[in-house]
Amino acid sequence: MNATTPANTTASQATISESNRSRILQHLYHHGVSSRAQIAKALELTPAAITKITARLIEAGVIKETGDIEGSKNRRSIGLKLDTSHFRVIGVKFARSLVQIGVFDLAGNRLSLDNLPTVSNDTVWDTIATIHTKVNDLLANDKRIMAVGMAVPGPYLRGIGRIAVVSSMQEWRKVNFLREFADAFRVPVFLEQDARAGALAEYLFDPDITADNLAYYLVGEGVGLGAIDNGHLINGALGAATEIGHVSIDVNGRPCDCGNVGCLERYCSAGAIHELVNATDGLVPGSAGMSHAEACRALFALCEEGDEEANHLLRQVARFVGYGCVTIFNAFNPSHIVLGDIVSEAGAPLLNEVRRVVDERVISELNDSTTITLSGLSTDAAVAGAAAVAITQFLEHPSVFFDVT
Amino acid sequence: MNATTPANTTASQATISESNRSRILQHLYHHGVSSRAQIAKALELTPAAITKITARLIEAGVIKETGDIEGSKNRRSIGLKLDTSHFRVIGVKFARSLVQIGVFDLAGNRLSLDNLPTVSNDTVWDTIATIHTKVNDLLANDKRIMAVGMAVPGPYLRGIGRIAVVSSMQEWRKVNFLREFADAFRVPVFLEQDARAGALAEYLFDPDITADNLAYYLVGEGVGLGAIDNGHLINGALGAATEIGHVSIDVNGRPCDCGNVGCLERYCSAGAIHELVNATDGLVPGSAGMSHAEACRALFALCEEGDEEANHLLRQVARFVGYGCVTIFNAFNPSHIVLGDIVSEAGAPLLNEVRRVVDERVISELNDSTTITLSGLSTDAAVAGAAAVAITQFLEHPSVFFDVT
Numbered sequence: 142m143n144a145t146t147p148a149n150t151t152a153s154q155a156t157i158s159e160s161n162r163s164r165i166l167q168h169l170y171h172h173g174v175s176s177r178a179q180i181a182k183a184l185e186l187t188p189a190a191i192t193k194i195t196a197r198l199i200e201a202g203v204i205k206e207t208g209d210i211e212g213s214k215n216r217r218s219i220g221l222k223l224d225t226s227h228f229r230v231i232g233v234k235f236a237r238s239l240v241q242i243g244v245f246d247l248a249g250n251r252l253s254l255d256n257l258p259t260v261s262n263d264t265v266w267d268t269i270a271t272i273h274t275k276v277n278d279l280l281a282n283d284k285r286i287m288a289v290g291m292a293v294p295g296p297y298l299r300g301i302g303r304i305a306v307v308s309s310m311q312e313w314r315k316v317n318f319l320r321e322f323a324d325a326f327r328v329p330v331f332l333e334q335d336a337r338a339g340a341l342a343e344y345l346f347d348p349d350i351t352a353d354n355l356a357y358y359l360v361g362e363g364v365g366l367g368a369i370d371n372g373h374l375i376n377g378a379l380g381a382a383t384e385i386g387h388v389s390i391d392v393n394g395r396p397c398d399c400g401n402v403g404c405l406e407r408y409c410s411a412g413a414i415h416e417l418v419n420a421t422d423g424l425v426p427g428s429a430g431m432s433h434a435e436a437c438r439a440l441f442a443l444c445e446e447g448d449e450e451a452n453h454l455l456r457q458v459a460r461f462v463g464y465g466c467v468t469i470f471n472a473f474n475p476s477h478i479v480l481g482d483i484v485s486e487a488g489a490p491l492l493n494e495v496r497r498v499v500d501e502r503v504i505s506e507l508n509d510s511t512t513i514t515l516s517g518l519s520t521d522a523a524v525a526g527a528a529a530v531a532i533t534q535f536l537e538h539p540s541v542f543f544d545v546t
Numbered sequence: 547m548n549a550t551t552p553a554n555t556t557a558s559q560a561t562i563s564e565s566n567r568s569r570i571l572q573h574l575y576h577h578g579v580s581s582r583a584q585i586a587k588a589l590e591l592t593p594a595a596i597t598k599i600t601a602r603l604i605e606a607g608v609i610k611e612t613g614d615i616e617g618s619k620n621r622r623s624i625g626l627k628l629d630t631s632h633f634r635v636i637g638v639k640f641a642r643s644l645v646q647i648g649v650f651d652l653a654g655n656r657l658s659l660d661n662l663p664t665v666s667n668d669t670v671w672d673t674i675a676t677i678h679t680k681v682n683d684l685l686a687n688d689k690r691i692m693a694v695g696m697a698v699p700g701p702y703l704r705g706i707g708r709i710a711v712v713s714s715m716q717e718w719r720k721v722n723f724l725r726e727f728a729d730a731f732r733v734p735v736f737l738e739q740d741a742r743a744g745a746l747a748e749y750l751f752d753p754d755i756t757a758d759n760l761a762y763y764l765v766g767e768g769v770g771l772g773a774i775d776n777g778h779l780i781n782g783a784l785g786a787a788t789e790i791g792h793v794s795i796d797v798n799g800r801p802c803d804c805g806n807v808g809c810l811e812r813y814c815s816a817g818a819i820h821e822l823v824n825a826t827d828g829l830v831p832g833s834a835g836m837s838h839a840e841a842c843r844a845l846f847a848l849c850e851e852g853d854e855e856a857n858h859l860l861r862q863v864a865r866f867v868g869y870g871c872v873t874i875f876n877a878f879n880p881s882h883i884v885l886g887d888i889v890s891e892a893g894a895p896l897l898n899e900v901r902r903v904v905d906e907r908v909i910s911e912l913n914d915s916t917t918i919t920l921s922g923l924s925t926d927a928a929v930a931g932a933a934a935v936a937i938t939q940f941l942e943h944p945s946v947f948f949d950v951t
Binding site for chain 1: 703795
């Protein structure tokens, strides 16, 4: 038998070790302080492997030993801890007219948030320059920041670094995010489609979410979806899967900039709602001069006050959000659908109408086994999704961040 | 540190070994005769691991040593081989009115095929009984058969064992496939939704298909989809994901038995085509008395003869097949879409119209990077999908079939 080259042998061991390191970090992240024995039991790893890997993680400063904790049979054992407050990431969320930059700890606690000036088609490049400056300033002032995550509207072409379709503000299409940011800072940068970033945020930061089949349904300036199937984020060949906003709900319906007809986004995005509001007889005074988000929030405020016309309009929109939900059931069969971003701020009246549509149109076995909730993360905190992208990379590929080998 | 229980330690080692065994078998399956060094290099496994695992696989009779093969630097080394003709599986495909039972070798070569008498709503239970008898007969006569794979129409509720929706022939809904078949034979039985089975067949048996992002688009008595994303079959929480036939293409369209409105299946399944043919002024004489498949094939024959009305009707249907394709692009972004089952027999005229719709409606970057082809497996061979379900299990979980530990 020929021997393999040492490089291959090493690669093999490195791959397995990195996978085990990642599993240990994820266990500590999700379960808090744990003993080596508890980790070994949960992950079905040998005590020897745990001892070796945790020693290197402690040496590299990634995890720490805490005082004794109660083990099984009342034996005391040393606890291990991933100190989520010790490391930080920057999240940058791009949402056409709004760019937000936040600093987060690993648990998803937001330490600062910076809303950049409203972006117009003319100021896209100024905004890019501002992001460079601001991120560099943040990095210079806080050595604990170890990565930048960015969430960009889909369909985002991962390999190319460009957004394929932007319904308004065409200048965004010209931005190559990879070229602009991939090697721009002292820490690694990770880019993800925004709804997929949102799914990661729900998965990491919401303690009530335990599903391995999770869909984050972003209804905001765009309409998007991030779907986790059995623990794997569905990506597609180019990273352009789960683009629910461009799935047609009416093949004879409204044309969309993407080339398709009847795209869901044309019926229930913040922009579509803004159009509906503008078309009323002054339901929201001055709505024409508002941003999409402002117009939506003004509508939702009227709904809360009991305004009948406003509530009628909201129900109309909610039915379309519901049709999107029905498609999510049949295309992805998640066990939990989280509705987030601007439009989800409409709250209970929206959710009730969505559930009504789902009750009418979804197979009962699927409906019965699926939870639909509003996101527990506030819309301003949607930038948390961008942070979650970076944190996920840290948990999955620790050796990129620390010398743990 | 507390020691883990021996059971956990064992489980850990067993999991890793099974995974490596599986990877070695899959390598031999896809690449043919290989030396231990070639396998070690391709899989980044240590020579020691390869030696140990292949020794056990040889001992258990799963793989064999062949004569010397040419290694690197002209050194000779011993070849290893998975003899795909030595092991056999039974595939059973359920398609409402047609049930087929085939015997296959591991390479997907069909050794026998049995079309059961056309099933009506009244003969569903007789058919179940016949399957029991026929499979037992096949197993009694061929000791090399080591598993049964079954492909059933979706939405198939994997945990419960039932089909959730059947648009015609309601008796099928009462069949619990798990209860009927899971423990019925001397070999293990594996069940899968039919389009997902088709995706596995394309992935395993078609040498031209190398994509890790593959969609098999089944357009037959039902309309279904099996999607492989980065090598993982998308399942959903209950196994009811990728039910493209019940994704609405028109939320104000035709009602469907599933409760949804405008389901794709209502526009381009073999049954929908049959209805269209029946509604013509005798385009296909005697069509009302035909099966759906017969009516479709009669229509396609007329198309080939150049009949204008027939071609017009086909183009109309093909546009709907195309709308489904557009949804597949935006929901799953595969790099290869394979169109299969009865309707795909319409051939080039169908495919051309589907491509026309896709050219009109899909983002160019996605369109440019995605291949759409007709299945190379003939419709009768669609039962190969059922066989592929069993073969996939063998390749992924060899210890279920052989004592290799």
